[in-house]
Amino acid sequence: MEWRAVVLIGSKYRIACAVFLLSLLVRALWAGLAYVTPISDFNGYDTLAWKWISTGDFGLEGRVAYRTPGYPGFLALIYLVVGHSWKAAGVVQALLGALTSGMLVLLAATVLSVRASMVAGLLHTFSPAALAYVPILASENLAVPLVVAGLLCLTVADRRTGVIRYAAVAGSGVIMGLLILVRPIGVFMLPGAVLLAAYSPQKHAWRLGPALVFLGLTAAMLAPWLVRNHLAGFGAGTLSTTGGLNAWMGNNDAAVGRGYSKIAQSALDLSGLGEKERDVAYRDAALTWVRAHPGRYLALCRTRAVRLLGVEPDVWAAKYLVPTRENDAAMRARHRRETGNRSVSGSLLSRARAVQSRN
Structure with a gap:
């Protein structure tokens, strides 16, 4: 029985390495052949990263907390090494995607089975949406490997004891902080991650220590950014000033189809307001609309739920599937x-x- 367990553990790592190499080959070829010019938010990330390098200032058009620094910082590091190259960013993102494929194998092998892990890794390796995003300057390219790495650390922590358990929990806390700095929506994953750190499904026991370590490391990663925003006049706890605008784009008269409308951004004249005041004004406008149209709001929630579950194809993947x-x-x-x-x-x-x- 012990011999069989050793064989299974070894095969798990062999499969992970094989899937990683296959995924890297596929993604490197894709990144090398793809031709994608950053537009929309992707152009914003690119401009923000290059300006950060060139001037030392973080922010665009007077907005200093509109974007969190995670993904622009990632691009800035690439540009510092190889220059302002979108192709180089795509190659690095190809490596991250391949690492994600390998980590999915390890995660699935731990919580499901070795056979299931192979399927999971290959599905990600050849996922059209995942491949389409490789050359795009989108924060998802950094957020997805962070999510998988964080879950893998928590899974390891659940199955180990002592120093290894706490090291894995600490790693997951650091990763959660980075995830939130890359995509603030990661805040909504925080309660679930805390539960995974605090409760052991295998032993059916609650553990306060690991949960506190997780929260402490997450807070430590976020603290410099939160302090910076507080000193800039945005108030304690301000991660980003995109929340109000996103709420308004998703809840207005023109929000149909995919559950939001960018046209609504120009429907309000907020030109005389500062960054913080604009964020509040957009949020208040969205809440006012929701209170006035509860039926429409519920319909939009259903539309967004369908998108969240992946029933509808990803818009950007559809645009760049043949790059x-x-x-x-x-x-x-x-x-x-x-x-x-x-x-x-x-x-x-x-x-x-x-x-x-x-x-």
Whole structure:
């Protein structure tokens, strides 16, 4: 019985290494051949990272807390080493994606079975959505490996004792802090992560020590950013000033289809307000709309739940599933049209619609 356990453990790591190498090969080829120009939020990340390197200041257009520093900092580190290269960022993200494939094997082998781990790793290796994101300057490329790494650490902690358990919990706390700095929506994962740190499903026991270590390390990772925002006048606990705008884009008269509307951003004239005041004004407008339209709000919640469960294909994956130079030009033209530029080639717009619909 002990011999069989050793064989299974060894096969788990062999499978993880094999899947990692396969995933790296697939993603490196994809990153090398893809042609994607950053638009929308992705252009914002790129500009913010390069400005941070060039000037030492973090912020764009007078907004100093609109973005959290995790993903721009990741891009800035790449640019510091190799220069302002989108292709280099794609290659690094290919490596992160391959690591995610390998970590999924280890995670699934631990909580399910070795066979299931192979399936999980291969599904991620060849996932169209995961591949499409490799050359895109999107924070998901950093957030997803952090989520998987954090869960893997918590799983290890549940099955070990002593120093190893606390080291794994501490690692998961650091990772959770980084995740929130990359994508603030990670805050909503915090309660579940604390429960995983505090409760052992195997032993059916609660453990206060690991939970406190987890929370302490998470707080330590967030503290410098929160203190910086507090000193900048945003108040204690301000992670980002995107919350109000996102709430308004998701809850307004034009929010249909995928459950939100970017057009709503220009529906309110907040030009005379500061960053903090704009965030509050957007939030208040969203809450006012929800109170006035409870039925519409519930319908939008259902739409967003469908998207959350992955029933609807990812929009950006559909746009960049075939990342050729011609398709990139079409997507850039469509973005210019969506942001108010009317002098855009009709043939490029038609191509963009056809590509996204087909994918």
